Amino acid sequence: MQTKHSGLPLRIGTRGSALALAQAHETRDRLMAAHGLPQEAFEIVVIKTSGDRILDRPLSEVGGKGLFTKELETAMLEGEIDIAVHSSKDMPTVLPDGLEIIAFLPREDVRDAFISPKAARLTDLPQGAVVGSSSLRRQAMIKRLRPDIEVVTYRGNVQSRLQKLADGVVDATLLANAGLRRLGLADVITSLLEVEEFLPAVGQGAICIEARADDAATREMIAAIHDAETEICLVAERAFLRELDGSCRTPIGGLARLSGGKLVLEGLILTPDGRTVHETRREGTATEAEAMGRDAGAELKRRGGPDFFAY
Numbered sequence: 001m002q003t004k005h006s007g008l009p010l011r012i013g014t015r016g017s018a019l020a021l022a023q024a025h026e027t028r029d030r031l032m033a034a035h036g037l038p039q040e041a042f043e044i045v046v047i048k049t050s051g052d053r054i055l056d057r058p059l060s061e062v063g064g065k066g067l068f069t070k071e072l073e074t075a076m077l078e079g080e081i082d083i084a085v086h087s088s089k090d091m092p093t094v095l096p097d098g099l100e101i102i103a104f105l106p107r108e109d110v111r112d113a114f115i116s117p118k119a120a121r122l123t124d125l126p127q128g129a130v131v132g133s134s135s136l137r138r139q140a141m142i143k144r145l146r147p148d149i150e151v152v153t154y155r156g157n158v159q160s161r162l163q164k165l166a167d168g169v170v171d172a173t174l175l176a177n178a179g180l181r182r183l184g185l186a187d188v189i190t191s192l193l194e195v196e197e198f199l200p201a202v203g204q205g206a207i208c209i210e211a212r213a214d215d216a217a218t219r220e221m222i223a224a225i226h227d228a229e230t231e232i233c234l235v236a237e238r239a240f241l242r243e244l245d246g247s248c249r250t251p252i253g254g255l256a257r258l259s260g261g262k263l264v265l266e267g268l269i270l271t272p273d274g275r276t277v278h279e280t281r282r283e284g285t286a287t288e289a290e291a292m293g294r295d296a297g298a299e300l301k302r303r304g305g306p307d308f309f310a311y
Contacts, residue, residue, distance in 0.1 A: 100211065
């Protein structure tokens with residue numbers, strides 16, 4: 001059945017990286033299938049964000065998560081695009097007035113991928129190996145598992161990071177399995193890090209769609225591709241992160257999983273050197289998702305104390 005949308009073509013805003021475009025195309029393809037619409041009913045609008053332009057410094061030094069969303073959100077508020085497609089792990093927990101996350105696509109595998117020509121697993125790397133990562137969470141968790149490893153900040157898109165690895169700049173790197181799979185690059189993965197020892201970032205593997213809060217027609221159209229289970233898990237994870245006031249400046253891991261009506265949330269905070277870790281776990285129902293997240297975040301904030309992230 002074809003759904004009418006007064007603003008067709010629907011303008012889909014995205015960053016210009018290969019992964020961001022793959023996520024925008026997946027969104028468009030799901031909408032085409034759900035509504036019986038041709039490709040011409042959609043326009044992919046590429047917008048360069050601050051995070052794409054600033055590649056010479058760690059994100060933690062220049063503003064954190066909002067660097068990947070600000071320009072897209074401005075374009076939406078000014079009516080230049082109808083929706084923005086984001087990696088959920090890039091989304092700040094507080095959005096600009098007038099904007100909302102209106103849908104999540106079905107979540108991909110949440111695990112981190114280990115990629116190296118030198119070892120089969122992270123724990124097998126030789127003494128003093130060099131691992132590249134732009135994520136403070138990954139850096140801290142690598143140091144937690146292997147304090148002897150040297151971790152270097154490693155910015156750029158997926159392809160440029162893989163090229164640096166091939167050029168021998170580092171001995172190994174970690175990337176999201178979900179992103180590699182969406183890019184058709186699963187064959188580069190050496191092994192996967194199980195969540196029991198390497199908790200992913202909040203929102204990892206989930207694509208979210210942001211729109212203007214007052215755009216009822218777009219909301220109705222996008223509802224056809226929304227995945228309710230992913231939303232429940234992300235409500236818990238984002239509430240956990242919001243309570244901690246988490247951003248790219250803080251090493252935080254969080255994952256919620258829903259099975260048979262039972263929701264399980266795991267979370268942790270680490271010092272950047274990986275030496276001090278506080279972990280927590282909650283079990284409840286889907287309707288308790290936000291409360292579970294807030295409670296778990298409040299516990300870790302209390303246990304960490306006011307100076308935990310003062311590095």
